[in-house]
Amino acid sequence: MLSHESVWCAIDLLARKNGLTPSGLARRAGLDPTTFNPSKRTAGDGRPRWPSMESIAKILSATQADLSEFVALTGSGAEAGDEVAADDLTADGVEDLPLPLPQTVPLLASAEAGAGGFFDDGGYPLGSGWNEVPLPSLRGTGDYALKVTGDGMLPLYRDGDIVVVSPRTKVRRGDRIIIKPHSGELTVRIFQRKTTTLLETRSLDGGAKGDAAKTTIRLSEIDWIARIIWASQ
Structure with missing residues (x-):
């Protein structure tokens, strides 16, 4: 099951895979650079705020990734902001990432x-x-x-x-x-x-x-x- 944390984690990992910060990924996709900022992930009253399907579609297009790859990233088990080992990703069918990540x-x-x-x-x-x-x-x-x-x-x-x-x-x-x-x-x-x-x-x-x-x-x-x-x- 997709969780709020795993979806945001997948966005962070997709950015890293392409040598970008989340703000750089948003910019490449034609979105506002602050779209994926940590401050945008939780509402002022503490409720989780989810990224829109439109924004996810745009970053997948900008990175030439597909939805199955994105879903695989949600299952990597990493917390957003953590360093990610290449073995963790290849176990889910995603290509190796060089370490250290740019x-x-x-x-x-x-x-x-x-x-x-x-x-x-x-x-x-x-x-x-x-x-x-x-x-x-x-x-x-x-x-x-x-x-x-x-x-x-x-x-x-x-x-x-x-x-x-x-x-x-x-x-x-x-x-x-x-x-x-x-x-x-x-x-x-x-x-x-x-x-x-x-x-x-x-x-x-x-x-x-x-x-x-x-x-x-x-x-x-x-x-x-x-x-x-x-x-x-």
């Missing part, structure tokens, strides 16, 4: 990211205007890349560096995070702690000491925060 994530210049329309309420990529960049194998969907523009993220990140941001990854003390305020550009800080009303961070500048390194921001002034999990420097 992966790309959506890419946006950091100077553009402060404008509206690029992120949903959870900090996941939204809408058009994104490019894609190949990266080492990552786990899960929803990760994206920002290309640093200017010197606003010095001393850790220079103009031209690429940072990978993960809205789904738990943030811990000492992690580097992206902060999206209601207005203004994205900022990068070091996470200290979060209360019910405040976010406490430290400067990236290791030379700053005491209160000069600390910043407290009201959560009511922030759209979202997300952890930086990888950077090319």
Whole structure:
């Protein structure tokens, strides 16, 4: 029997099989890039949201796959976002996949990211205007890349560096995070702690000491925060 999880898992696996992210698969099929975002898989009240048969038909056409192959992917037993072994797929009659599987994530210049329309309420990529960049194998969907523009993220990140941001990854003390305020550009800080009303961070500048390194921001002034999990420097 098809389940909500197995159908979404099959979409993720079909994207990986073709060297794409779910957003890249949607784009290739002529769909909105956010069609298969994790935030679209559950309704606001917690009810499971299923992909439409039209969207499934379009991704099968775009990848030259057939329905039997898609159904085989639903039975692979993997959770969406997990690494998939080639043996798991060949057991269901699907051709071998090379490991590690290629992966790309959506890419946006950091100077553009402060404008509206690029992120949903959870900090996941939204809408058009994104490019894609190949990266080492990552786990899960929803990760994206920002290309640093200017010197606003010095001393850790220079103009031209690429940072990978993960809205789904738990943030811990000492992690580097992206902060999206209601207005203004994205900022990068070091996470200290979060209360019910405040976010406490430290400067990236290791030379700053005491209160000069600390910043407290009201959560009511922030759209979202997300952890930086990888950077090319």
